[in-house]
Amino acid sequence: MFNLAVAVFTCKRDYVTGYEDAEELVVYDMDSKAVMFKVKKPRDIGVLEDILDDEGLDLWVFVTASIPEDVKSAIEDMGVKVQLVEKMSLREILEELFTV
Numbered sequence: 001m002f003n004l005a006v007a008v009f010t011c012k013r014d015y016v017t018g019y020e021d022a023e024e025l026v027v028y029d030m031d032s033k034a035v036m037f038k039v040k041k042p043r044d045i046g047v048l049e050d051i052l053d054d055e056g057l058d059l060w061v062f063v064t065a066s067i068p069e070d071v072k073s074a075i076e077d078m079g080v081k082v083q084l085v086e087k088m089s090l091r092e093i094l095e096e097l098f099t100v
Helices: 046-054 069-077 090-098
Strands: 004-012 024-029 034-040 057-064 081-084
Touching (some): 004 034, 004 046, 004 090, 046 057, 069 081
Parallel strands (some): 057 081
């Protein structure tokens, strides 16, 4: 199975928000520099790893404006870096982080 390196963003509409305010998680392919898909934010963050594994995706970084410590710990326990950013449009964040 081919694993693509992805970043996941916590979003509400087209804006990166804090984890608690987010309505969806946006999965971004860092190699092709494209949004792959969006998924409704799961109640249990552990489900995210299963969703991505089922798609053959390798989560490298979780990008959010804020995050509760227990959720951050769960993500880091998956071997994933948590990156805090300012609240702004997803497009602006992608341009800043990945030079789209």
